[in-house]
Amino acid sequence: xxxxxxxVEYKRREFLKVLASGAxxxxxxxxxxxxxxxxxxxxxxxxxxxxTGKIDMGxxxxxxxxxxxxxxxxxxxxxxxxxxxxxxxxxDDGGTWASLTTPETVPAVRxxxxxxxxxxxxxxxxxxxxxxPQPNLNGRDIVTGAYTYNSDVKVDGMWHGVVLRPAEYxxxxxxxxxxxxxxxxxFAGVCAPTLAEARALAGKAxxxxxxxxLPALDKMIAAFKAEGKPPVENNQVRYPPLIRRGDAxxxxxxxxxxxxxxxxxxxxxxxxxxxxSAIASFGDDGxxxxxxxxxxxxxxxxxxxxxxxxxxxxxxxxxxxxxxGFGCKQRSDVEVEAARLAKAxxxxxxxxxxxxxxxxxxxxxxxxxIETETGVDxxxxxxxxxxxxxxxxxPGLRPPYDFADHSNEFWATRAPxxxxxxxxxxxxxxxxxxxxxxxxxxxxxxxxxxxxxxxxIADPRLKxxxxxxxxxxxxxxxxxxxxxxxxxxxxxxxxxxxxxxxxPFRILxxxxxxxFGAALNPSNLQNQVQGAIIMGIGGALxxxxxxxxxxxLTTRLTNYRVPRFTDVPVMDVHIVDRRxxxxxxxxxxxxxxxxxxxxxxxxxxxxxRTMSMPMLx
Amino acid sequence: MAKLTFTVNGTRRTVDAxxxxxxxxxxxxxxxxxxTKPGCREGTxxxxxxxxDGRAVRTCITPAAGVAGKRVTTIxxxxxxxxxHPLQQAFLDQEAYQCGYCTPGMILGAAGLIAxxxxxxxxxxxxxxxxxxxRCGSQPRIVQAVRAAAEVMRRG
Ligand code: FES
Ligand code: FES
Numbered sequence: 001x002x003x004x005x006x007x008v009e010y011k012r013r014e015f016l017k018v019l020a021s022g023a024x025x026x027x028x029x030x031x032x033x034x035x036x037x038x039x040x041x042x043x044x045x046x047x048x049x050x051x052t053g054k055i056d057m058g059x060x061x062x063x064x065x066x067x068x069x070x071x072x073x074x075x076x077x078x079x080x081x082x083x084x085x086x087x088x089x090x091x092d093d094g095g096t097w098a099s100l101t102t103p104e105t106v107p108a109v110r111x112x113x114x115x116x117x118x119x120x121x122x123x124x125x126x127x128x129x130x131x132x133p134q135p136n137l138n139g140r141d142i143v144t145g146a147y148t149y150n151s152d153v154k155v156d157g158m159w160h161g162v163v164l165r166p167a168e169y170x171x172x173x174x175x176x177x178x179x180x181x182x183x184x185x186x187f188a189g190v191c192a193p194t195l196a197e198a199r200a201l202a203g204k205a206x207x208x209x210x211x212x213x214l215p216a217l218d219k220m221i222a223a224f225k226a227e228g229k230p231p232v233e234n235n236q237v238r239y240p241p242l243i244r245r246g247d248a249x250x251x252x253x254x255x256x257x258x259x260x261x262x263x264x265x266x267x268x269x270x271x272x273x274x275x276x277s278a279i280a281s282f283g284d285d286g287x288x289x290x291x292x293x294x295x296x297x298x299x300x301x302x303x304x305x306x307x308x309x310x311x312x313x314x315x316x317x318x319x320x321x322x323x324x325g326f327g328c329k330q331r332s333d334v335e336v337e338a339a340r341l342a343k344a345x346x347x348x349x350x351x352x353x354x355x356x357x358x359x360x361x362x363x364x365x366x367x368x369x370i371e372t373e374t375g376v377d378x379x380x381x382x383x384x385x386x387x388x389x390x391x392x393x394x395p396g397l398r399p400p401y402d403f404a405d406h407s408n409e410f411w412a413t414r415a416p417x418x419x420x421x422x423x424x425x426x427x428x429x430x431x432x433x434x435x436x437x438x439x440x441x442x443x444x445x446x447x448x449x450x451x452x453x454x455x456x457i458a459d460p461r462l463k464x465x466x467x468x469x470x471x472x473x474x475x476x477x478x479x480x481x482x483x484x485x486x487x488x489x490x491x492x493x494x495x496x497x498x499x500x501x502x503x504p505f506r507i508l509x510x511x512x513x514x515x516f517g518a519a520l521n522p523s524n525l526q527n528q529v530q531g532a533i534i535m536g537i538g539g540a541l542x543x544x545x546x547x548x549x550x551x552x553l554t555t556r557l558t559n560y561r562v563p564r565f566t567d568v569p570v571m572d573v574h575i576v577d578r579r580x581x582x583x584x585x586x587x588x589x590x591x592x593x594x595x596x597x598x599x600x601x602x603x604x605x606x607x608x609r610t611m612s613m614p615m616l617x
Numbered sequence: 618m619a620k621l622t623f624t625v626n627g628t629r630r631t632v633d634a635x636x637x638x639x640x641x642x643x644x645x646x647x648x649x650x651x652x653t654k655p656g657c658r659e660g661t662x663x664x665x666x667x668x669x670d671g672r673a674v675r676t677c678i679t680p681a682a683g684v685a686g687k688r689v690t691t692i693x694x695x696x697x698x699x700x701x702h703p704l705q706q707a708f709l710d711q712e713a714y715q716c717g718y719c720t721p722g723m724i725l726g727a728a729g730l731i732a733x734x735x736x737x738x739x740x741x742x743x744x745x746x747x748x749x750x751x752r753c754g755s756q757p758r759i760v761q762a763v764r765a766a767a768e769v770m771r772r773g
Contacts, residue, residue: 057716058714058715058716058718058753135709135712136714138717140709141717142714142717143708143714143720143724144652144693144696144705145650145651145652145693146652146693148651149718151651151655152645196635272716273656273664273718273750273751273753274656274716274718275655275656321716323654323716324715324718324753527715527755528715530757530758531715531753531755532754533754534757535754556657556659557657557661557750558659558661562750562752563756564747564748565742565743565744565746565747565749565756565760566744568743568754568756568757571757
């Protein structure tokens, strides 16, 4: 621990020096990335240094990757010195997104660590650090307030920037005047030695904007269908936009009974608790260094370099671990703003977004229109399935069920809103539509929803997760208030049972069984899965960004309802540990189950199917 | 600027505070106590909570002038030397956090509760912390941690 702290401390001091002196950075040899940067190396002092461009935003990556190195090298976890998210020091091993660390980074880091040892990867039965609960290495700093987020960072001589914003959601800058106003394209901002002075300058500045109108949300969603482009089959991409088998159209035409259902999803905000911020500074050598709290330092570096007309190698991004990300901290925004003001002023400039800027000037989880067109054969088995997701994306399109003929399609559109990444992205909507459709069929055919699902599942692990969850929950067949959902997302198998009551609506309990293969750090995995399910409650029930014809109306946490303590039910989240099975990433999948399970519970209570998320607002 | 004197984590301090300054800014910028976290700056997320004379208070909506002469405890002042406060220890034991950004405010909110109610039940904890957001979804573990800490404190 001591040495880890030392390294962090070292990084901090080193950075202070960079920003304060403007001198170019001389990275000590033992920390400098090699030509081809390695994940793991033995340092001159005999200790183990590890490097990754990945970051820890609460999903426990510092701990997990330290476990990986410790496991292969047989050293205590605390002795691994892990540098994360620094584009000068770490390999570009991808942004921290899409639950890829476990399937991609974990094997890469383990392999490199094993290579340092000079032996093969350790077999599960030889694991020393992996496969058992490892307390979060940040824990003590978190509970003592010593853990440093970007919001907490100050450097000597630092100025503060404020960005001028239009009232309207879609606006082009026409003119910007006033003392100290820096303008570049649609950017206009000011900076000063103190935040109060910067705010005063911003208050006096005059900016004019030409704005474009916004369509009403329902019209916007309806337009997705008219504008949608059919997908082109491509199975080489991470999220194929068309996943099909047999001939869904033909099978639909001969189905014994059919159903057409249309689901919609409102755009929602991530509302990570820590607002984003960045500190930018130019060195005497012209290099730009930015400290920020983003999930993908190399993406941010590329975007900043482009925006500033610089070479990527002249930009350094150093990540302070963010206080929550959930997909909202992947792209550059505040970094470019800080860099523009730093360039104009010649100072180190810090820009921090307000909560309102977080709501309006980040991007939303995309709104969606999702149609299912399905048919059953004479025995009630689903024989044909067509699912179309307009606008939200392809994640989660692959059904966990064994449908004879199916076609699952993502139709891309043009949306008038800023939209982007979000935990699980479109998989939440796709699971909501699919599981609700299955639930509708079970009800229409008077079949038990658990038994009906099991009858369509071939995957033995998913079957067993459902059965185990049913048992833990004490499932005794259909009952008012009880709902369930299951999925096979990113190679993880999950089942969720919920019990709810009405007047007022409340969730009484939730039982989840999750099988992601080997549980590398079971306690952290449980925390992640449970947290994702809880986060899903907000999007399922209440969250929606509101707009009028020009402006976003949702600007404050006070009028954006996210899950609170009294909304969170009693939870039993159980992790199945399959030591011999290569683990799947689990930071996201839990969120996709909440809405469909709650929708099923609401249906069982009211007899009405909720077709839109959020369901209660 | 006016001089403001109050006790922070057991030490009397005098700082400059601009007219209308909020306690959060005096703590973070004036005193470097960055464990007090801004989340919403409008009193709705709880992440900026500290204790003022033993009561949990949201520093983003508290005028700094209001704490003149009072005792403020921030997360940095909760441990006794290397020995963590029972709440800190319980959060650590239960890993009742993910990103940890809500944790300082959560711990102080819970300390305010335990000061009023030495043995809070599950519902009492949920009610008391309902104004504290945890976007990572650590609520079930937080409830457990707070109750475990209350028990340790009762046993002395
Ligand atoms: S920052 Fe004070 S309550 Fe949110
Ligand atoms: S642990 Fe991230 S907000 Fe609570």
